[in-house]
Amino acid sequence: MEIYQTEEQQVEAIKSYWQQNGNTIIAGIALGFAGFIGFNLYQDNQFEQEVAVSDSYQTLIEQSSKDAEAFTANGEKFISENGNNSYVSLTALALAKESATHKDWKQVQKQLTTAIESAPTDGIKAIASLRLARVQVQLEQYSDALATLNSNLPESFTAAIEEIKGDAYLQQGKNDLARNAYQAAIAADGIATSPSLQIKLDDLAQVTTLPVADVVAAEPAVK
Numbered sequence: 001m002e003i004y005q006t007e008e009q010q011v012e013a014i015k016s017y018w019q020q021n022g023n024t025i026i027a028g029i030a031l032g033f034a035g036f037i038g039f040n041l042y043q044d045n046q047f048e049q050e051v052a053v054s055d056s057y058q059t060l061i062e063q064s065s066k067d068a069e070a071f072t073a074n075g076e077k078f079i080s081e082n083g084n085n086s087y088v089s090l091t092a093l094a095l096a097k098e099s100a101t102h103k104d105w106k107q108v109q110k111q112l113t114t115a116i117e118s119a120p121t122d123g124i125k126a127i128a129s130l131r132l133a134r135v136q137v138q139l140e141q142y143s144d145a146l147a148t149l150n151s152n153l154p155e156s157f158t159a160a161i162e163e164i165k166g167d168a169y170l171q172q173g174k175n176d177l178a179r180n181a182y183q184a185a186i187a188a189d190g191i192a193t194s195p196s197l198q199i200k201l202d203d204l205a206q207v208t209t210l211p212v213a214d215v216v217a218a219e220p221a222v223k
Helices: 007-064 068-081 087-101 105-118 122-138 142-149 155-171 175-187 196-203 212-218
Strands: none
Touching: 007 068, 007 087, 068 087, 087 105, 087 122, 105 122, 122 142, 122 155, 142 155, 155 175, 155 196, 175 196
């Protein structure tokens, strides 16, 4: 880099540089300023859209307790119109809950799948996945339930994951696998949120059967 010895040389160098590149710099500043304004307009537009969607979601949820049929129809419409919005997953969870009250398990699975696919966070994805797995166990879709639970869910959900796995194994008569899963759930502090875990594990405790000879010996002698 050239070093200038006097202020005059520095000033002349700046003048020369500006004469050669001034138009480019001005154009760059103009474009940058226009881009800045455009970006802010874009941000404002995005914010307004988010507020509008948020208001629509709030109205939709309020409707769920008043008119279940309208809520279901409007909820489906909301999802179709806001495919990339974070509220879609929450709406799908609410629709799944509504369908569950009518035992419409096909719709429950459909909505929970939508909630998983559109989940904006790993936490919401995990909640929807756990609910879907429970439904799949209830419908005796054990392989599907285990696949749902093995979809890279956050470690903080380990206890719930292992408990549902235990339920799936138990229903299939795989007692050893069920026992291992329940023990893993307890080790992950699952009893804090699911006290029935210990009961499930106790029910699986192996029953020690006395040999026949011992049983006979223990019986009172017949006089």
